[in-house]
Amino acid sequence: MKIRMKPIVEMDGDEMTRILWQEIKETLLLPYVELETEYYDLGLPNRDRTDDQVTLEAARAIKRLQVGVKCATITPNAQRMEEYGLKQLWKSPNATIRAELDGTVFRTPILTDRIKPYVRGWKKPITIARHAYGDVYKAVELPVPGPGTAELVFKGEAGETRQEVYSFKGPGVLQAMHNREDSIEAFARSCFAYALQEKQDLWFSAKDTISKIYDGRFREVFQRIFDAEFAEAFRQAGITYFYTLIDDAVARVIRSEGGFIWATKNYDGDVMSDMISTAFGSLAMMTSVLVSPHGWYEYEAAHGTVTRHYRKWQQGEKTSTNPIATIFAWTGALRRRGELDGNKALAEFSAGLENACLDTIEAGAMTKDLAALCGDPDVRSLNTGDFLQEIRGRLEAGLQA
Numbered sequence: 001m002k003i004r005m006k007p008i009v010e011m012d013g014d015e016m017t018r019i020l021w022q023e024i025k026e027t028l029l030l031p032y033v034e035l036e037t038e039y040y041d042l043g044l045p046n047r048d049r050t051d052d053q054v055t056l057e058a059a060r061a062i063k064r065l066q067v068g069v070k071c072a073t074i075t076p077n078a079q080r081m082e083e084y085g086l087k088q089l090w091k092s093p094n095a096t097i098r099a100e101l102d103g104t105v106f107r108t109p110i111l112t113d114r115i116k117p118y119v120r121g122w123k124k125p126i127t128i129a130r131h132a133y134g135d136v137y138k139a140v141e142l143p144v145p146g147p148g149t150a151e152l153v154f155k156g157e158a159g160e161t162r163q164e165v166y167s168f169k170g171p172g173v174l175q176a177m178h179n180r181e182d183s184i185e186a187f188a189r190s191c192f193a194y195a196l197q198e199k200q201d202l203w204f205s206a207k208d209t210i211s212k213i214y215d216g217r218f219r220e221v222f223q224r225i226f227d228a229e230f231a232e233a234f235r236q237a238g239i240t241y242f243y244t245l246i247d248d249a250v251a252r253v254i255r256s257e258g259g260f261i262w263a264t265k266n267y268d269g270d271v272m273s274d275m276i277s278t279a280f281g282s283l284a285m286m287t288s289v290l291v292s293p294h295g296w297y298e299y300e301a302a303h304g305t306v307t308r309h310y311r312k313w314q315q316g317e318k319t320s321t322n323p324i325a326t327i328f329a330w331t332g333a334l335r336r337r338g339e340l341d342g343n344k345a346l347a348e349f350s351a352g353l354e355n356a357c358l359d360t361i362e363a364g365a366m367t368k369d370l371a372a373l374c375g376d377p378d379v380r381s382l383n384t385g386d387f388l389q390e391i392r393g394r395l396e397a398g399l400q401a
């Protein structure tokens, strides 16, 4: 008997990950689950055909069904415009969906004993959350040609406020950034909600000793929302929230065992998420979930469409593309669906499939990228199809047990 479920939003994508998507469903999901999805084809040709309406519709469907799973998609550039004969340079689907859900992206590495993190002390994953609005990404800048005075001016309903920035004696550069309180609040709520969902401590770091007003506001908003809305739930879940300076956080992260969520401002998250994923081993083993402050979840792999492998596949070659992060996007979404509906069988199936993936790697069967990282002599480097079959074998054994 297949496991039954309520529907989730399924967003198909591009290139090698689109091929993986189909293989994962056929090999690991459809034989066991009566898969109920509302399907949206976010592959680039269909986005172009629908004037990108399909992306917006998918995002709205997530608001309705609360859970979505997304395949990697091409973010078009000039070269893609030519390759696909696009009507225009469509926005990144992830940006469209994030704007619609007002969410925060959490990235978590998948750990196995075979692949050792570069930082020896790390035993558990570190999840990084990046605020995705404002700061230097929405800054305005000016070149300063020569002597003169720069001022920051705010014109509000109650009049004007001015602040001298600097009195230049010669040429230089100038920048102004902003953030919005509602965006900081949504960020904070997403972080607290996700920490509760994962039952992990939440750290937030900024530099409020130097940036007393700007970073200070981030710190205040986090503390205010925590005290008013989450302190009691955190206490009951046995988890903590703490704020620390970004430089102290970096030192603590390296010395830690892992197993917590680290919330960062936009730029810190941009830089630190690349550091964390590299230090844990591989982008192909990194999952990503977009969490809205309203409790909508969208799961995906952190990597892209793996174009280089797709070119080989197009020429008839079998590739050894790592499907793990995409499988974990599915198991994340199915587990969430199961938890929301009290569907124990579905949640257990997700855990069983994740275990089957990890057991397969522990047994020494893996894709080429992982084999290269682990370097053990007993490792078998498999193509994607054979690797999926190995996982299926262990999944079946687990389901029977």
Ligand code: NAP
Pocket: 071, 072, 073, 074, 075, 076, 094, 283, 284, 300, 301, 302, 303, 304, 305, 306, 307, 308, 309, 320, 321, 322, 323, 369
């Ligand atoms: P990528 O698809 O992440 O791949 C970069 C390289 O990383 C690959 O060539 C491969 O290295 C390795 N890699 C990534 N995932 C792998 C996997 N699952 N298994 C094995 N190796 C893996 O990044 P990209 O080539 O820069 O981008 C390709 C397209 O993806 C672009 O059009 C971009 O817009 C899109 N993209 C989408 C998302 C998203 O939807 N979230 C995110 C990022 C990029 P080797 O070639 O050395 O084997």
Ligand code: MG
Pocket: 270, 271, 274
């Ligand atoms: Mg970056």
